[in-house]
Amino acid sequence: MSDIDTGGYGDTGHDVDYGHYEQGQEHDALDQLHQAQGHEADYDNQYGVYEADHHAAESTDFSQGHHVEYDAPASVHYEADDYTNYSHNAEVDDHVFAAEGSEHAHQSDFSELDALQHRFDAAFAEGTEFHGGPAELGVASS
Numbered sequence: 001m002s003d004i005d006t007g008g009y010g011d012t013g014h015d016v017d018y019g020h021y022e023q024g025q026e027h028d029a030l031d032q033l034h035q036a037q038g039h040e041a042d043y044d045n046q047y048g049v050y051e052a053d054h055h056a057a058e059s060t061d062f063s064q065g066h067h068v069e070y071d072a073p074a075s076v077h078y079e080a081d082d083y084t085n086y087s088h089n090a091e092v093d094d095h096v097f098a099a100e101g102s103e104h105a106h107q108s109d110f111s112e113l114d115a116l117q118h119r120f121d122a123a124f125a126e127g128t129e130f131h132g133g134p135a136e137l138g139v140a141s142s
Contacts, residue, residue, distance in 0.1 A: 020128040028120040037111040047101035054094035062086040 066082035 021126070023125040024123070026120070026122040030116065030118045030120075032114075032116040034114040035112065037109075039107075039109050041105075041107040043105045045101065045103040048099070050096070050098045052094075052096045054092070056090075056092040058088070058090045060086070060088040 062084070063086075064082075064084035066080070068078070068080040070076070070078040
């Protein structure tokens with residue numbers, strides 16, 4: 001702040017002379033920075049296997065027989081045969097195989113940046129002058 005004597009006002013016949021002048025500047029700044037980031041990853045899997053074997057075997061044998069033989073001294077010969085033969089063989093093989101599975105992967109990233117920058121500049125000048133009595137008041141400002 002500075003006071004400047006404007007001078008010359010006392011020569012005009014006024015009984016009060018007053019001069020005042022003020023000038024200044026203001027400078028201010030705002031800087032703000034915000035940063036956030038993250039990472040996420042996951043993985044899973046699931047597998048299943050099913051297997052079954054079945055084996056069956058069957059074997060059946062059946063035999064029946066009848067034999068008669070007769071010999072007499074007078075050259076008599078008699079012979080009779082009866083036979084039954086049955087055979088059965090069976091096999092069964094079963095095989096079952098099943099597999100299933102699933103797999104999942106996920107990955108995500110994020111980043112965030114907020115920045116705020118602002119400058120404040122202000123200048124002012126003000127002047128006041130007063131001549132004479134209360135009825136003669138003048139104000140100048142810019």
